[in-house]
Amino acid sequence: MQSKLEDGRYSSEHIRRLYRKRTRRRDHAQEALCRDLLDRLYEKGVNTVYIGGLTDVLDTHWSVETNAKTHNFWSFKKFTERLVCTAEEYGISVEVRSEAWTSQECPRCGGTDRTSRHEDTLTSPCGFEGHADLTASETFLERQIEQAVRPMAWPVRFEWDDHD
Numbered sequence: 589m590q591s592k593l594e595d596g597r598y599s600s601e602h603i604r605r606l607y608r609k610r611t612r613r614r615d616h617a618q619e620a621l622c623r624d625l626l627d628r629l630y631e632k633g634v635n636t637v638y639i640g641g642l643t644d645v646l647d648t649h650w651s652v653e654t655n656a657k658t659h660n661f662w663s664f665k666k667f668t669e670r671l672v673c674t675a676e677e678y679g680i681s682v683e684v685r686s687e688a689w690t691s692q693e694c695p696r697c698g699g700t701d702r703t704s705r706h707e708d709t710l711t712s713p714c715g716f717e718g719h720a721d722l723t724a725s726e727t728f729l730e731r732q733i734e735q736a737v738r739p740m741a742w743p744v745r746f747e748w749d750d751h752d
């Protein structure tokens with residue numbers, strides 16, 4: 589749409605309308621996602637949710653890609669705020685922590701520099717092989733609860749499916 593505008597113009601009412609529509613859809617999806625997630629967590633007796641922070645993704649110069657990341661970052665921030673608010677109703681607390689290196693670390697040997705990721709699979713020279721996102725979530729969670737009494741923790745992966 590932008591490429592069809594006159595020279596020197598960067599936006600139009602039509603473009604702004606599309607952005608507003610996207611924002612509304614995103615807000616609605618986030619609200620539904622938060623409720624659904626918290627219902628499940630509440631039923632499992634969860635009292636604290638740890639979220640991987642995204643602050644390190646912004647340490648690059650501006651580019652189209654960074655711009656997209658910034659957009660995702662603000663969506664993420666909004667999502668976190670929404671989750672915190674809704675979680676309050678359930679008596680669940682939400683903590684944002686750094687997830688640095690959790691996606692490279694092997695849960696079996698603790699190695700980070702020789703692991704490799706191919707599509708959804710993380711492999712390590714020690715022979716470990718597992719689902720990359722689940723492994724990263726588990727490593728992340730274990731780091732948060734190292735000093736605490738270890739509750740029963742198991743990895744679960746949710747994927748957004750447009751309300752279906």
Ligand SMILES: [Zn+2]
Nearest residue numbers: 694697712714
């Ligand atoms: Zn390993």
